[in-house]
Amino acid sequence: MSTTTDNPTLAPPTGIKEAPVQLPPVGELTEAQLRGHRCVWCANPLDPARCVDLGERIAEDGYRCFPRACTIRTVAMVHAQLVEHSATCEQCADDDTLCAETAELRRALRDGRRL
Numbered sequence: 310m311s312t313t314t315d316n317p318t319l320a321p322p323t324g325i326k327e328a329p330v331q332l333p334p335v336g337e338l339t340e341a342q343l344r345g346h347r348c349v350w351c352a353n354p355l356d357p358a359r360c361v362d363l364g365e366r367i368a369e370d371g372y373r374c375f376p377r378a379c380t381i382r383t384v385a386m387v388h389a390q391l392v393e394h395s396a397t398c399e400q401c402a403d404d405d406t407l408c409a410e411t412a413e414l415r416r417a418l419r420d421g422r423r424l
């Protein structure tokens with residue numbers, strides 16, 4: 310396998326503006342979910358000591374959201390996203406320790422498993 314010659318034209322990881330963990334569309338989320346009081350995926354109330362911070366998001370109208378999720382859903386959803394991502398990401402095929410998306414997905418997964 311050749312990994313040294315081609316420099317892929319994909320946007321560099323530092324250019325990623327959105328946190329990589331994919332969330333349901335904003336239109337499907339309630340105020341309590343956007344504020345991090347309830348899980349973004351299952352809508353259950355969250356225990357502040359046992360939930361995963363998914364990073365600040367900005368909605369289209371500039372509204373700042375701080376979504377969080379329960380650990381069970383985080384592990385399931387983020388693991389699925391990580392598998393899907395690594396199957397299509399050139400950076401990960403080359404060296405996944407350099408991929409910012411994978412780093413963030415793994416961080417969320419680690420938080421979900423630890424709590």
Ligand SMILES: [Zn+2]
Nearest residue numbers: 348351379382
């Ligand atoms: Zn949940």
Ligand SMILES: [Zn+2]
Nearest residue numbers: 398400401408
């Ligand atoms: Zn990647």
